[in-house]
Amino acid sequence: MLELSQVTAGYGAFTALWDVSLRVDTGEAVAVVGPNGAGKSTLLRAVSGLIAPRAGRIAFESAELAGRPAYEIVAHGIAHVPEGRRLFPKLTVAENLKMGAFLPAARSHFHESIERVYTLFPVLAERRAQRAGSLSGGEQQMLAVGRALMSRPKLILFDEPSMGLAPVMVLRLFDLIRRVREEGYTILIVEQNVRQVLKLVDRAYLLEVGRIKMEGRAADLAEQDFVRQAYVGF
């Protein structure tokens, strides 16, 4: 479904990602794990068009996405839940969800989509008239996920969804993502919380200093001594 081949990307004079190749098949959940500053966010930003890769190809279904602007890429069916959630703090919960359905194709299914999001996250329905900025961290993360679902994507990119959440919320969050997965979405997730995320996904890539170091089935990867010592912590 999504295939990156030898993607190089960065900011200004700084290169964050070197020759990265990666593949996500339809219906799969794939994680990219690695330490802080490994280039994980850059990877997702290159896929969703927030930065243009310097070299390499990004194929999604039959379309070539490299160098396309973000507002076009989302129309292909890729939703990005960005790092730090990036909600519109002064808009209400309902308005944030409405923005998720900005694309013409998504607008026509607005009511259906919003009902689904409200069923998935009942707390959002309760708070629909509240400003997004006034929600708790966990609620904000739900809203960010809900907003992404509103565009009726085929593939969802999650960037550090557990960041800034209390430990108990982190567990609930991974539960929520699991439920999103069960709805049939394809997922590419970037996380530092390696232990949790490896339980969630089918396959994973290990990214270090901008390069893919290892790749494999999540269960296998979790068994690697190297990964266990460095990231899983047991």
Added chain:
Amino acid sequence: MIEPIFILEAVVNGILLGGVLALLALGLNLIFGVIDIVWIAYVDLVALCMYAVYFLVTLYGWPIWLAGLGAIVVGALLGMLVHLLIITPILSSPPINQLLATGGLLFFIQSAATLLWSTDHRSIRVSLPTLELGGIFISFSRLIAFGLAILAMIGLYFFLTRTYTGTAIRAVSQDREAIALMGARPQRLYLVTSAVGGAMAGVAGALLIIQYAVHPYFGGAFGPLTFMICVLGGLGNMVGAFFAAFIMAQVISVGGVMVSTEMGYVFAFVLFIVLMFVRPGGIFGRRG
């Protein structure tokens, strides 16, 4: 001593003036709030729209309501033109350059208007009756202008809260990157914002030309006042600007009757300074 009835009349006129001032301030504030650039020449665009109505009526014989609609179209086109030709190239320049570029536009509009249409004061004579209400005389054209201004602002409110594009315009001012992830094109939203701001200038122009004569330096009279209102209400804060407009209009109208028109402005300014001491973020607001 001035008779109370005149002051009451001034208060009523102040409310009516406030409606039009609010419209001006909202248009400017919309553009500032979204694009983060102050159009110094905003009221000069309004003056161009007033000329548009004037010429459509006197030269081409259009009925005034149609000319007013024409002015809205002219305003929207001017807004887009300003955005594409002047603002887009300097979006990432230092703020002072952005201010100056629209300041250069102010020079350009004022002197080009002098060149083309001379410094004559031009007005449309609208023969509308004056209402008398308990000894107070209210000009009917002012009443109409007030009503239409309020309607235009309600329209703007619904556009910004109910439509996808309007909501996206509010969203892009909060997070430009995130709105791109929703599939909206920030550049296009800016263009729409400029067009809407320009259209508001068109409405204001149409409402002003039935009360005031237009001349090349018309912007000089209302421009600084509009900026004061926007700062007072909180730049980018639409609700604040709305109320600030009525406060300033009241001071100008009552002060104008009690001393002189110019002193009315001076009083408004003094109030402005005092309020800046008391509520520096604008009377209703936080600063961005």
Added chain:
Amino acid sequence: MTIAFRVVGLLALVAMALVPVLPLGAAEEYIWHVIIQIFLWSFVGNAWSLMGRFGLVSLGHGAFLGVGAYATVLLWNFFGMTPWVGILLAILLTVALALVVAYPCSRFQVVGHYFALVTLAVGEVVRLWIVAERDWTGGSLGVSLQTGGAASGWWTLQFADKRVFYYIGMAAWLFGLWVWWRVDRSMARSAMEAIGEDETAAASVGIRVTRFKMGITALSAALTAMGGALLALYLAYANPDTLSGIGVSLRIVFAVVLGGMYSLLGPFVGTALTIALSEYLRIYFGIKLIGIAETIYGLLLMIFIIFLPAGIYGSIREALFRRRSPRPPGAATVRA
């Protein structure tokens, strides 16, 4: 500064000082007039840039100019007060006005766009006030300095011979440069630069933000008032549209930004260019098409601002500077 640079500068100064004694034929009065204007407006531009370079973008210097000019003229006209004292009082009055405006702005962190708009409003209100007090000020028609017959001389600062004012203007300009240079060399500069970058951070390391801002504002306003007074004395006439209000304020800022506000000679270069441009346009079109000179002026200013954001002199200097001392390599910005 290299020796060669100093020599060139000194030669240029000598040449400027010699202009009044050179035989320039029939046009000499006009040439002196243009250069005097350049001196005085550069002086004002320098005064503006004292604030502008530290992020205090004022669009209301016309207010200071107007108060300085009108106070000096009116004190002479109505009380026969010599401009020597008049200018001093005018400066005090202007500084008081500047502080009344700047204090709340600084105290409550009115910066950036807000500051620009507040000062712009101040400039316009001073203009309106001048127009409103028409019994004193002559309203929008302006007011002439009453020379009272043979009032020419140092007591009245009125001179039949333009050359005297040429040297007064030049002295004022050099004085302005000297002040600019002193500020540039002082501790206040680093403090103000820190404030311009980030007020809160500056305050947290012990910089007294309000005090520095008040100081630089008072200095800038005082010099601007002096410039306004000198302009009014030179022209023996003050008019609300030429010495106050938004138009003048914008012209001052344009000239400085055009020349480059971070360099000593930027305001001079910008002022000389804008005055030369508007004089040229004025002469070229004469009175055939009223408004066309200004139209082209406005158009060119927009084009300059859009395509030469660092200013003309600033761009040239930057290019020279970069060639002489290349930046250290590396120092790339890194984002997580």
